[in-house]
Amino acid sequence: MRTVRGVSGGVDIMEPREVYYALKEAWKEMDEISVILREGWNLISIPLILDDNSVDNVFADISYSFLFSYDSEWKVPTEINYTIGYWIDADNDDILTVKGLEPVDTIINLNDGWNLVGYPYLEEKDVSELFENNIVYSYNGSWSSYIPGRTFNSLQILKAGLGYWVKK
Numbered sequence: 001m002r003t004v005r006g007v008s009g010g011v012d013i014m015e016p017r018e019v020y021y022a023l024k025e026a027w028k029e030m031d032e033i034s035v036i037l038r039e040g041w042n043l044i045s046i047p048l049i050l051d052d053n054s055v056d057n058v059f060a061d062i063s064y065s066f067l068f069s070y071d072s073e074w075k076v077p078t079e080i081n082y083t084i085g086y087w088i089d090a091d092n093d094d095i096l097t098v099k100g101l102e103p104v105d106t107i108i109n110l111n112d113g114w115n116l117v118g119y120p121y122l123e124e125k126d127v128s129e130l131f132e133n134n135i136v137y138s139y140n141g142s143w144s145s146y147i148p149g150r151t152f153n154s155l156q157i158l159k160a161g162l163g164y165w166v167k168k
Helices: 016-026
Strands: 031-037 040-044 064-070 086-090 094-100 114-118 135-139 143-146 163-167
Touching (some): 031 040, 040 135, 040 163
Antiparallel strands (some): 040 086, 135 163
């Protein structure tokens, strides 16, 4: 069997369809997102799979004082994950621009209680589509919320680049 190098696991070149799909995935075009950071605290997420997801790489050009995540306890992350939300204390107004691949078939696992989650999609979605029976809060300079059964909710659309508090 002859294989194509640079493609995960190698692909039998005698199977053209296999080669085509393997190379198509290997050369997939990168997506880009720009996340606006305001001076002070921002609740963000990065909805992409990154080649180098280390905090040092992702935030290399951003001046910030603190970066936290929450998963049953507060943590100082060393890597960025597209299903996790992050609190970042930006030292000034800035724009965080990153490139990566949009995740496919993403599942957001929720623990009992409060969860700080990332929004792993580039397109906007109605909050009730993902969190129909959950309380959801967002912070983007001010707080907005979605509470099931409430007549008016200030949070109606989930957006790429923002993080969310979700109660299961």
